[in-house]
Amino acid sequence: MSKSNDEHIRVVHDGDLPGREMTGHEPHRNWHIYSLGADLLAYGFCGYDADALMGVRGLSASRLIRMLQDDSGSEQPERRVGDLLKSIVDKHRGELEDIGRQLSWDRRLRRYHAALADWKSQPGAVQQGRWRQRPMTARQRALVQVTAGLLDIAVPSGLDRGTAADWLERHGANLAYRGGA
Known part of the structure; x- marks a missing residue:
């Protein structure tokens, strides 16, 4: 029986990764990066798509649903979301990259201010x-x-x-x- 995503997440955070001994430690950050990236690569994405994929994260649910519906077409009702996502990114690249760059900049700005505040609080x-x-x-x-x-x-x-x-x-x-x- 396969596990749900929530069960996999719980397992990963408990340190029991498939094919690994229980260590009690969170896997290295690179393990997460490569695991996520390998699946995206299998769907035709590459590093140049990073800003656009981040932009998808910034879409409202209703906007993403409209994009999925517009792109799914009635001729292939069983297309997978991964395939649709690649064509959505390609079709809306400019808009998604703009959103993604802004989200990434906002994240870096928060980290910068947190690090600066931490430094200024030092004796x-x-x-x-x-x-x-x-x-x-x-x-x-x-x-x-x-x-x-x-x-x-x-x-x-x-x-x-x-x-x-x-x-x-x-x-x-x-x-x-x-x-x-």
Whole structure:
């Protein structure tokens, strides 16, 4: 007898995955990514469809139902949703990608603000710790370069982690989240 989706979800979250010993640990994030992606790939999706698929998530139920009904056609009443979904994404790609990009941006913005709030709540000893003298990180360097380019100012040189963090804060980085999508 096959399990319902809810039973599979419960099993996965209990750590008992099909074909694996009970470990009591949640599977690695990549297991989820590859498992979901493999099924989407089987339906003809690829990485370039990610924004549009995220856009489907942002549709109202009534809009998605209309799309499914419009696309199902009476000539093949037994078409599967996976097949319909691929043709819906292809047919409404622009609209769905716009919705998907906005949803992804909103998610990243929430994570950015949560991380920033967490950092600002750290004691002064942490904020002024030895990390400040370490070399600037690759991410900081990239963000400094992008920020300087967007502000049309010279890229500063000789920054360590601390001075890079100060420079980025003074110049309003992360600029991606200053105004809106």
